[in-house]
Amino acid sequence: MAKIILFNKPYGVLSQFTDTEGRPTLADYIHRKGFYAAGRLDFDSEGLLLLTDDGSLQHQISHPKQKLPKTYWVQVEGELDEEATGRLRRGVDLKDGRTAPARARLIAPPATLWPRVPPVRERKTVPTSWLELTIREGRNRQVRRMTAAVGFPTLRLIRASIGNWALGELGSGEQRIEQVFVAPAPRPTGRRQPRAPGRRR
Template sequence: MSSIILFNKPYGVLSQFTDDRGRPTLADYIHQKGCYAAGRLDFDTEGLLLLTDDGALQHQISHPRQKLPKTYRVQVEGEIDPSALARLRRGVQLKEVVTEPARARALPAPDIWPRVPPVRERKSIPTSWLELTIREGRNRQVRRMTAAVGFPTLRLIRTAIGNWKLGDLAPGEQRIEEVFAAPAKRKRRPRRRKS
């Protein structure tokens, strides 16, 4: 058995343990020795981050080839419309590639913790929420996808990675779960040629 830490990363915290510029890091919250983040969240993204001391499990969770689904709650500028959701579901042209199809649906405004600092509000421009599930992990992908369909992201919260869910963890809180260790990969022997 291995253990995995489910951590609700607050806004403005780096997904690493050190920073030479003095910004908040995981070391301010996670005190278990020898554990590392399995993947990352941007400085300005909140929500579920997984950490483990099991290198094979860390690789299994974070490697792009695994394509674990990642689910986000996204607050966008403007009232998200059915055509934008349909484009997200088909895949969106980013600069270098078309994204894989995502699961996307509009959400009512969720009852969640306030962000510090708060999201900017404009009296003349409404905001709306959607849930977006992707299997890729391109740089700032969710923000780039919503911008590409005309709805810039204002707030981004990851709520699930595979079967792990944020649940009721408050920002800065963590929960430890026991998991079966990832099986070690065996090296393949070269096949013998028949004479």
């Protein structure tokens, strides 16, 4: 059995254990030895980050080929409309190519939402909206670039789930540990081919 830590990463914390610039890191929150992050979450993003003590599980979670769905709660500037969410569902053109179709829907502010430190700078004359967005890609700052491409800059970005793992009731900076069964790697099938006859040396 492998162990996995579900961590609600606060805003302004690096998804690594060391930093030469003295910024907050995982070491300020994760004190169990032998755990490593499975994937990453940007410095200015919040929410679910997974850490595990098992190398094969880390690979299964973080490798792009696995295409685990990742769901985000996104606060954007402006009144998000169905036209914009429809474009997100179909895919939008970014500098590094068109995104795959995504699941996107308008939501109310999440009931379990915690205050961000520092708070989001909102303009009194400009409304904001909340979006739930699920993607299976892992491009650099993809969600922020997607909402900007449809005309709604991201103000706050929270990852709510990765695959079957979700934040649940975790507050900012909180964590919980779970045990996970990791299936052994399949053994190669078939018999070995006999060696071609040759002269002994």
